[in-house]
Amino acid sequence: MAKELTDEQLALLKDMFYEFTEANEQKLAAEKFTSLICWVCAFLCHPISTTEAQVITQEHDDGSGLFDFDKFITVITIKMIETYTTENMLTYFKNLDTESKGFLTADDLRLAFANNMTEDEIQKAVSYTSDGKLKFEDFFKFMNPFKE
Structure with a gap:
């Protein structure tokens, strides 16, 4: 069975994502995305290094250097699955x-x-x-x- 987040969890993660965006932005640049990943992982009691977050960012970059909310959810869900074993x-x-x-x-x-x-x-x-x-x-x- 695929792992699925609740509506409440998605809303919380959405709030976190948009805390890192500027007004009217729908995507984050790689540097901000890396910072967001570090911050959320620490929030989930699974802190990671900036270097590890940079590697994750590079692995999920489609070449544009921009990351939307859906990509963020994909990355965080993977980290949560690793954390909540x-x-x-x-x-x-x-x-x-x-x-x-x-x-x-x-x-x-x-x-x-x-x-x-x-x-x-x-x-x-x-x-x-x-x-x-x-x-x-x-x-x-x-x-x-x-x-x-």
Whole structure:
């Protein structure tokens, strides 16, 4: 099954893309596209180097040196698929589970994501459980950006 982003995710990525454009622009020059890729990958908790972003930009350049929103979505979806593997997410989960309890609580999420998650988002994450203990399977389901 192909990976597909939700409408909410597409809207967020569209906002991010247009943050980097000038008024009435529909495409980004390579340098801005490279910066955008770095910024979004960092936002997705998978930072990449400027050099890696430049390589990605070169690989997806059709010769015009300009990149539209559709090309951006293609690149970011590939990076998201690489990021949200079971192995990567398990490592991330274990890093958050500093006491090795085998689960995360709302307090753990507040501590880890103080500046990146609202209280509503934290409560939504915990709602994936019946006992308020977010086990890895629930964490993966919550964090996975793709529709099932």
